Amino acid sequence: MFSSHDGLCTIGDLAEHAGVSVKTVRFYSDRGLLPESSRSAGGHRRYGPDAVRRLGLIRSLRGLGLSVAEVRRVLDEQDEGGAGDALEDAVAGRLRVLGLELRALRWREAALQLVRDCPPDERSARLRLVGAVAAPPDTAALVRFWRAWLPVRMPARSVRAFLDRAVVQPPDDPRPAQVLAFARLFAFVTRSCDGSEGPCQPSAHGAAGARESAVLYAGLATAYDLAGGALRRGDAPRPGEALDGFVDAYAGTYGSRDTPGFRRRLAGQLAADPRIDRYWELTAEVLGSRGGRPEPTPGAAHDWLLEALDAYLGDHVRGAEAAAATTRSR
Incomplete structure (x- = not known):
């Protein structure tokens, strides 16, 4: 995938391949989610070909709203050849949270309609209620x-x-x-x-x-x-x-x-x-x-x-x- 003689790429090359910023790659690397393969003589990070796939998975998990800690558990289990329980638990937990958030939004929407549609002289009392x-x-x-x-x-x-x-x-x-x-x-x-x-x-x-x-x-x-x-x-x-x-x-x-x-x-x-x-x-x-x-x-x-x-x-x-x-x- 990478054209360098050793098959590795710089942080900039990885960011370009994945379509993200260098800052994003560095963020996940610093938190141990995206291990580097080696460092160059000048101390620059070098990543292997599987880094693009791993970075894509990280972005997908984060896009679903999973926390960094949850993503780490999913990746650790995957690295160990686990059955996927960590991902299942994380998705179930996120669904529970989203359910509560959706309930709150629906409730607030109905409450706002209630305040909007009441007579102006009753609006203050209804808002307090x-x-x-x-x-x-x-x-x-x-x-x-x-x-x-x-x-x-x-x-x-x-x-x-x-x-x-x-x-x-x-x-x-x-x-x-x-x-x-x-x-x-x-x-x-x-x-x-x-x-x-x-x-x-x-x-x-x-x-x-x-x-x-x-x-x-x-x-x-x-x-x-x-x-x-x-x-x-x-x-x-x-x-x-x-x-x-x-x-x-x-x-x-x-x-x-x-x-x-x-x-x-x-x-x-x-x-x-x-x-x-x-x-x-x-x-x-x-x-x-x-x-x-x-x-x-x-x-x-x-x-x-x-x-x-x-x-x-x-x-x-x-x-x-x-x-x-x-x-x-x-």
Whole structure:
């Protein structure tokens, strides 16, 4: 390839053959990626014919975004006749990084569209709202919110199972409306909860030990699944298996039996407990829907079950009144 008597070339010749600058060749040589074959009598670097191929490989790897350290590992493995694991690992790692960068860019694009398209008098407030959320966003604040809400002694396994259902994952390719909903959700979960608007936890949590809280949330998860199926079908709230499981979860927590009297007390307690409907409303907006019914959230399932409980109590009262009227007429 080279016309010199010994088959070697200078750094300038190598740079010209490879189509790069002398500075580039020197950079990779100084970092040990491109070893020189020898030095001339005057101390100038000399490279062998395989240097062009090696330099081309280095440039290809760098062009894919691999770091100098990653390129060195790939070249070292190649020199040792390895199976190519270093290249596979480096490419996989780079793909993960690019995925995060693309998610961040898509999120920023939707956020910028959101700011651009809002009324001018709302732009400053909206900028502060969406600017408080990292890009790409994470769910750490949502997890902290739920850990403060859930019973203190709740088993870790039960907590993880609930968090998997309750913590919404931001979409990878969001629409502006989804960015706005997640930003509002972030603001909601990071607000202070000082008791000025009532307690920060349902009263059921105060009496729940580790076993009771595990029973409660396992039962609620089953009831929410059943209610979610009813919501997908468009069924009106009504007594049935979902409501029975819902009530039984609370009865197990309190060591009570599922009786009409317990159901009346439970309905009153749940009506007085703090509500986080806004969390679930925003969760549904983050999830979004391009048509058809939105996927039910645990909050939507909870509301369906409360309405089913009210329907049961109404039927029970009417039944009791009808029985009393029949007795009086005898």
